[in-house]
Amino acid sequence: MTANTATPSAERPARAWHPHVTVATVVAADGRFLLVEEEVAGQRVLNQPAGHLEAGETLQQAAVRETLEETAWHVRLTHFLGVQQWSVGALHFVRFAFAADALRHEPGRPLDAGIIGPRWLSRDEIAAAPNLRSPMVLSTIDDWLAGRQLPLDCVKSLDPVR
Numbered sequence: 001m002t003a004n005t006a007t008p009s010a011e012r013p014a015r016a017w018h019p020h021v022t023v024a025t026v027v028a029a030d031g032r033f034l035l036v037e038e039e040v041a042g043q044r045v046l047n048q049p050a051g052h053l054e055a056g057e058t059l060q061q062a063a064v065r066e067t068l069e070e071t072a073w074h075v076r077l078t079h080f081l082g083v084q085q086w087s088v089g090a091l092h093f094v095r096f097a098f099a100a101d102a103l104r105h106e107p108g109r110p111l112d113a114g115i116i117g118p119r120w121l122s123r124d125e126i127a128a129a130p131n132l133r134s135p136m137v138l139s140t141i142d143d144w145l146a147g148r149q150l151p152l153d154c155v156k157s158l159d160p161v162r
Contacts, residue, residue, distance in 0.1 A: 019085075019092035023063040024050035024136070026099045026144045027075055032120040033141055034102065036070045039114050040133065046119065046126070047133035048140060049073075050095070051112075058157040063098045071118035072109035075100035080150040081143045084136050096155060097140045 025048055027034035035046045049067035053059060060077055067075045081097040111117065121129070123141055132138060 017092075019094045021053045022050055022093055022095045023053060023059055023066060024048040024095055024097045024140055025063045025067045025075060025077075026081060026097065026140055027067065027073065027102050028099075028144065029102055029120070032122055033126065033144075034067075034071060034073060035119045035121055035126065035137075037116040037119050038070075038133075039116060043131065044116065045131045045133040046121075046129050047137055048097075049118075058159075059096045059155050060098065060152065063096070063100070067100065068109075069112045070115050072106045072111060073102050073118065074104045074106070076103055077152055078149075080152055080154050081140060081148050082150065084139060086134055086136055088134070093134075093136075095136055095140075097136075097143065098152075099144055099149070 025034075027049070034049065036049055037044055037046055039045075049070045051062070051066035051070070053062045054065075057065065063077060064075060067073055077098050077100045079099050081099055084093075084095045084097065086093050086095070123145060126132070126141060127138055
């Protein structure tokens with residue numbers, strides 16, 4: 001077997017662990033950050049524009065798509081912030097976070113189901129909010145504020161360009 005050949009392994013466990021692969025986007029303007037207010041399990045929570053990677057897209061494409069679908073903001077990714085891992089109960093998430101510039105807003109655009117709407121909040125307002133969807137929300141903002149700026153090409157897709 002060559003290094004470039006992917007074949008099933010007899011040593012692979014019968015049941016592999018599959019965490020949720022998600023993306024998130026930090027969009028900042030005038031000292032505020034673009035968040036999403038959404039309803040999850042009957043509760044209103046705040047999150048970055050974020051969601052699951054879909055088949056056939058790169059992580060970067062997923063971040064741009066999720067931001068548009070949840071906020072009606074078109075964005076341009078500027079850099080990669082990093083990867084976070086978080087578990088709650090039996091759910092496990094691996095989250096790829098990007099930073100982006102807001103380009104254009106489509107206020108009449110329908111938003112994803114469960115989305116109440118976009119909210120622009122300061123870091124202090126976010127830290128004081130009792131309803132953050134996860135600890136990754138504030139952690140990602142703090143990474144951005146700390147100046148973390150990894151090149152976008154740190155995240156590569158080896159699939160053909162779509």
